[in-house]
Amino acid sequence: MKKKLLFLVALIFAVVVAGCSSSDTSSSGEKKSDSKDTLTIAWLPNESGSDLTETRDEIGKIIEEETGKKVEHQTTTDYIVAIEAIANGNADMAFLGAQGYIEANNKNDKVQPLVVPTGPSGTLEDAVYHSWLAVEKDNADNYKDGSDFAIDNIQGKKFSFVSNSSTSGFKVPSTGIVDYFSEKDDFKDLTAEDLLEGGDDKFFSEVLYGGSHQGSAVNLLSQKAEVAAFCDTCVNNYVELVEGEENKAGAIYRVKDDAAEPFNTVTGKEFTLISVTPVLNAPFVINTDNIDEDLQKQLLEVMSSDDVANNEKVFVPEDSEFSGLFKKTEDERLIEVEDAWFDPIRELSK
Structure with missing residues (x-):
């Protein structure tokens, strides 16, 4: 498992930020495109909650001010809805995980990446977040091999994924589990397909899907699942590190007293946490x-700007x-990214 996960991280490489102007003039003196009057942005369930309304609106406001286009937000409760929306053209933009992007690109190669958030360095070299396997604190000792945590005892348990279209909530953890076992x-x-459903003759006794990273975490904490996969960035607004x-x-993380739905x-x-993998x-x-x-270039310039x-x-x-x-710890920003950057995630399906 470690070899493949290290391979995934090692394949991350930097690309150069590009930008240029288009036609008509924006508030910043740049040219505007005449191609569309309205831009629709689709959001996965993880980013569709009311707690992120202001952030979604702020991104829309920036795009509107710099392009002259009206921005509409399409929030969703299902990964497939967002993926299908961008693939079939009902949405013009979307914020997707790497696996979601690959699925949309497979459906329609006109779906292409625009920008991605960097790591603290301001480059793609550390542009990763983390896929977690977590258990309730009181049960953590059951997942140890000596003094170290191990995943041997997840077999036979009630397990929660996010969605089978989730990168860190299915693709990466399922690959890691298969590699290990x-x-x-x-x-x-054992194959990843064997993890999709639970049962007496299956790897897991029961398999649940949270529908979002937040939902998968709640499956664990409400004792519907004994082990759950979800990512750090999607739950950071709700939890705090205590040990x-x-x-x-x-x-060890604790849900904040004032945590939102x-x-x-x-x-x-x-x-x-019993297992952590960079994604x-x-x-x-x-x-x-x-x-x-023209509008592609303009959106690239807007999204990768210092203003954002x-x-x-x-x-x-x-x-x-x-x-x-996103969190700002050092030099994080959005920068241009190319399709090939996501090849390590494609490799997980081979």
């Missing part, structure tokens, strides 16, 4: 059938209580 004689023929090192196995039903509950950051993507080259990077409703300072989309 297929080295054991009893599971040498251990952030994004390390053994770290759906965590308002499990406030104060604690969970422990390629999620891109903003566009349907190039809907958006002409320094906007505290988009890149939220560490000490802020605001519930935003």
